[in-house]
Amino acid sequence: MIERNLGLTIFCHAVLLLGAAAVCLPLYFAFVAGSLTLQEVQQTPFPWVPGTHFLDNIATAWNQGNFSRLYINSLIVTVGIVVGKLTISLIAAFAITYFRFPFRMTAFWLIFVSLMLPVEVRIIPTYEAVADAAGPLRWFADITGISWLVGSVTGYQLEAALQWNMVNTYSGLILPLIASASATFLFRQFFLTVPEELCEAARLDGAGPVKFFLDILLPLSRANIAALSIILFIYGWNQYLWPLLFTTDAEMQTAILGLKHLVPVSDAEPAWNIAMSAAFFVMLPPAVIILLMQRWFTKGLVDSGK
Amino acid sequence: MREETQMTIDFGIKNAPRKFAKTLAAGIALGMLALPGAAAAQERxxxxxxxxxxxxxxxxxxxxxxxxxxxxxxxxxxxxxxxxxxxxxxxxxxxxxxxxxxxxxxxxxxxxxxxxxxxxxxxxxxxxxxxxxxxxxxxxxxxxxxxxxxxxxxxxxxxxxSTPIFWYNRDMFKEAGFDAPGETWQEVEKQLYAIKEQGVSECSMALANDFFWSLIENYAALHDQPYGTLANGFDGLGTEFVFNKSPLVVGQLERLSKWMDDEVLQIAGQGLSPEQLFTSGTCATYVASTAAHAGIGSGAQFDWSATFLPHEEGVEPKNSTIxxxxxxxxxxxxxxxxxxxxxxxxxxxxxxxxxxxxxxxxxxxxxxxxxxxxxxxxxxxxNPTREIAILQLSRGEPTENSRGFRFGNHNQSMQLLVEEIQGVWTGQKTAQEALDNAARRGNEILRQYERLHASQ
Amino acid sequence: MQVDPFGAREIFVGFANFAQLLGSPDYRQSVFFTLWFTVIQAVVTIALALLFAFATDFVIRGRGLYKSVILMPYAIAPVISGVLWAFLFNPAVGPLAQFIQSLGIPWDPNRRPFDAQLLVIVASVWKHICYDYIFLVAALLAVPQSLLEAAKLDGARPVRRFFTISLPLVTPTIFFLMVMNVVYGLFETFGIIDAVTRGGPAGATNTLVYKVYQDGFVQLNLGSSAAQSVILMIIAILFTVLQFRALERRVNYQV
Incomplete structure (x- = not known):
């Protein structure tokens, strides 16, 4: 269906071009900064035309920050976060939308309220929780006398055994971040738009809830899952504060931390050229993900089923 | 490490009763793995x-x-x-x-x-x-x-x-007809205005991000003005801020504000380090830590030098603080x-x-x-400029006002001071009002700290 | 509670923290600024994203390219984007600032509170447009072609089709995005504020969440910070409940 509405088409293109330009302008300047030498990057006024040192700066930045290891860490952690978040929120939204159980709305609201506090604000308690993840268990064991029992029977100290310390591990980096209220909320919105008739039809055909979920809901949600994957991947990739607090081992840090270390601080040299060029290759995986995933939107998968 | 990741992702989804057993197993396993590791340690x-x-x-x-x-x-x-x-x-x-x-x-x-x-x-x-x-x-x-x-x-x-010193662009000073910055604020003021008026530079001084340290706290120390009572807090938790009561300190802030209005003094703002304003040759002077040697040495393309912080006319300057x-x-x-x-x-x-x-x-x-x-x-x-900091630090006999300070939660009160002073830059408050507010709010923080640590 | 950051000393002060906060005029000013900042950036972000999404849906050529480009800012590390914005609009050296000044506007976020507030809004909107855009594009794609075809056969022009068919059908997503935008404005913008204005000048851009971060994380005043978080949470919950009550009625879930 080709629409012959030239005026509107031109208007839309214009809007999109302007939008794209506005959106990319800062990126362009970052690129310019990343292509200058240390001297040039300090000059005022700032040049609008890039220099020639982009690749050199990238090489310097990569080595300076030991990015090969950091990159891998970031990838593992981010993929873990995406998979974890998607799984949990899909299941949670499914439960909330399609089942009636006591405290259903309370659960929804509780999940939702947890949205309200970003990681940064609850960071110190979260750290305590994760570094000493078996703490509550220990406490429980103490109270009920289990630890005494185990101690006298086996000679093992239950206390010591229940030290579950996830500092400096991948699981520690991933787990605290995988509960997601926004993803749950999004899926709940989406599931609410799925026509009741589909659910009826499935039930008539003898499909149980799990089959309904896997064979009908999931395929329908593909566009949303794709969109969300992009968002979640980038969220996970760009996590700064949590890995900062949590990892003391330089080998376990993420790419973002490496980038931050390169950003000049007050008493040091303003090596913005290195930092900006590093910003680009740190940005690379998220950019690639965007480029890949956005094609899913055009596949028209969404149209089927309705 | 791969195994760990997988195990714990499963863990999240499987149901609760198994959780305890798994935790126990995991705990014991990890615990036992860790012990021999630590014992068979590296020699270091x-x-x-x-x-x-x-x-x-x-x-x-x-x-x-x-x-x-x-x-x-x-x-x-x-x-x-x-x-x-x-x-x-x-x-x-x-x-x-x-x-x-x-x-x-x-x-x-x-x-x-x-x-x-x-x-x-x-x-x-x-x-x-x-x-x-x-x-x-x-x-x-x-x-x-x-x-x-x-x-x-x-x-x-x-x-x-480190301690703050006075950096200046010798080329610019020469162009304006001066050999070196004056020793007093009054002389320096004349010079900075001259530099601007003669068109040598649009900006005579860049304001450092830690100006509260270099231009206010150190000012108080240099001029033997109490920043807080009880020897700036060395003598007890009951200390109170009194910098707003010193006409010299208020005068200093008023002077900076006037310079800013006349565009002699420039704020770098976010996204730009004030040091860059100096090293790029935009601003003629800069009051900053001696640790800026590295940055200025590598970045400045002109003849630069440094000297002692200026003092008020007629006042014998004490030592600066670190x-x-x-x-x-x-x-x-x-x-x-x-x-x-x-x-x-x-x-x-x-x-x-x-x-x-x-x-x-x-x-x-x-x-x-x-x-x-x-x-x-x-x-x-x-490298004569390297010695200035030490000479300035050890100048004269330290008094109770120039030894430094001991204020609880000083991070917070310092933040408040900066916020209040920004009110002066935006023209919403006078220097005295800003300092009074800063002192009042700072004192609340000091009292809170005192209460919390009263038993000590 | 007033706590010593190391956890060694705690005094239970009841509601003293809350009382102190609510009584302080600076805090109230923060609340005021936060509210109108959040609302403005929520509305502007959605409006712009909707515009872009509609345009993307409409044009045939270059769709993929536009999508990729408009989504790019989302990939940048927040730490870098904040710094970039601060730099671009820095009145002394920023290229965009100089451009504005050449138009005769005395731009100076360091000395003019309004400039700083504007800058913070623009930076937040810029960062968050991609988020809204992505979901709106996905939602527009979900509008059944059959309905649009039918309307076209009935003679409806594209813009009309958009307003009468597509828009109502994407209201679940718009509602979701409004809530998310408000949450974003209330909570996740502190990174930008930290990089761009640090809550200045003179507290003009001091949003509630920035204060929480400053007081708790930077100043280690955990007691006051926790109290502020509670107040902030209450505000957020109120906002959300209001939105659910007032707007969800207008949302069409079933076709």
Missing amino acids: VKVEWWHALGGRLGEVVEKLVTDFNGSQDQYEVVAVHKGNYEENMAAMVAAYRVGQQPTIIQAAERGFMTMLNSGAVVPVPTLMEEQGHDVDWNDFIAPVSGFFLVDGVPAALPFNS GGGALWVLQGKSDEEYAGAAAFIDFVASPETQVWWSKQTGYVPVTTTAYNALKSEGYFKE
Whole structure:
């Protein structure tokens, strides 16, 4: 269906071009900064035309920050976060939308309220929780006398055994971040738009809830899952504060931390050229993900089923 | 590590009753894995040190640590850059609460009270004594260690100390017809205005980001004005801010405000470091820490120099105060780690290290021995600007107003001061109002701190 | 509670923290600024994103390219984007600032609170447009072609089709995005504020969440920070409940 509405088409293109330009302008300047030498990057006024040192700066930045290891860490952690978040929120939204159980709305609201506090604000308690993840268990064991029992029977100290310390591990980096209220909320919105008739039809055909979920809901949600994957991947990739607090081992840090270390601080040299060029290759995986995933939107998968 | 990840993702989805058994199993397994690992240890004892120096300074730190590790084979110091001072502190606090803290931490001088009264530190002299290291605490340059003195010895090792000095663009000054900046604020004012009026430069002075330190706190110290009662807090927690009561301090702020209105003084703002304004040749002068030597040395393409901070006409200037970080040792670590920490501190305080560190970074050497070594090397003849900081720090006899300060939670009150002063830049308040507000709000914080630590 | 950051000392002060906060005029000013900042950036972000999404849906050529380009800012590390914006609009050296000044406007976020507030809004909107855009594009794609075809056969022009068919059908997503935008404005913008204005000048851009971060994380005043978080949470919950009550009625879930 080709629409012959030239005026509107031109208007839309214009809007999109302007939008794209506005959106990319800062990126362009970052690129310019990343292509200058240390001297040039300090000059005022700032040049609008890039220099020639982009690749050199990238090489310097990569080595300076030991990015090969950091990159891998970031990838593992981010993929873990995406998979974890998607799984949990899909299941949670499914439960909330399609089942009636006591405290259903309370659960929804509780999940939702947890949205309200970003990681940064609850960071110190979260750290305590994760570094000493078996703490509550220990406490429980103490109270009920289990630890005494185990101690006298086996000679093992239950206390010591229940030290579950996830500092400096991948699981520690991933787990605290995988509960997601926004993803749950999004899926709940989406599931609410799925026509009741589909659910009826499935039930008539003898499909149980799990089959309904896997064979009908999931395929329908593909566009949303794709969109969300992009968002979640980038969220996970760009996590700064949590890995900062949590990892003391330089080998376990993420790419973002490496980038931050390169950003000049007050008493040091303003090596913005290195930092900006590093910003680009740190940005690379998220950019690639965007480029890949956005094609899913055009596949028209969404149209089927309705 | 792959296994771990998988196991715990499964863990999240499977149901609760199995959780306990799995945790138990995991716990025991991990526990047993960890024990032999630690016992069959490396011969070296690891000592963790968290610091806040990144970029080029971070590189120098790495070299320092490598040198230490290479000089002996019993201990290995692992330096971790945990972000800036605040992030470093926050990380340490979080870690401390669950027993994951490092052995050594670098904290800013502002955090002194927080560290001292935390009950979480081992005073450095105590440590050194216990470990059998003989340290001559008198060798430490008085104004540097004076800040950290508790019962006559510094509780933490001064590490990267600096003081503000007056940087200027000699080319610009010559062009305007001056040989060097004047000694008094009045003379300097005339010169700065002349530079602007003659068109030599649009901006005569760049305002540093830590102007509250270099231009207000240090101003008070230099002119022997009390910043707070009870000797700036050294004599007790009942101290109150009184900087707003000093007409000189108020006058200084008014002067800066006037310069800003006349566009003689420029704020760099976010996204730009004021040092860049100076090194790019935009602004003619800059009041900043002596540690800017590294940046200015590499960035400035013109003839630059530095001199003492100006003082008021008719006032005999005292010494300036330091800023920067110190090394603290935290509690709760093993004896071997403490031995390693002590050895490292000894290494850092040794004259050779101090001479090297000071040359590399521009920070002030903390011991008189090191200072004399640099002098006899002729280092200061070749680089006269490097000596200004030390001369300024040791000028005259320190009074109770120029020793530094001891304010609880000074981070917060300093933040408030900056906010209030910004009200002056935006024209919403007068200098006196801003300072009065800052003092009032700062006092609330001091009282809160006092209440919290009343039992001490 | 007033706590010593190390957890060594705690005094239970009841509601003193809350009382102190609510009584302080600076805090109230923060609340005021936060509210109108959040609302403005929520509305502007959605409006712009909707415009872009509609345009993307409409044009045939270059769709993929536009999508990729408009989504790019989302990939940048927040730490970098904040710094970039601060730099671009820095009145002394920023290229965009100089451009504005050449138009005769005395731009100076360091000395003019309004400029700083504007800058913070623009930076937040810029960062968050991609988020709204992505979901709106996905939602527009879900509008059944059959309905649009039918309307076209009935003679409806594209813009009309958009307003009468597509828009109502994407209201679930719009509602979701409004809530998310408000949450974003209330909570996740502190990174930008920290990089761009640091809450200045003179507290003009001091949003509630920035204060929480400053007081808790930077100043280690955990007691006051926790109290502020509670107040902030209450505000957020109120906002959300209001939105659910008032707007969800207008949302069409079933076709």
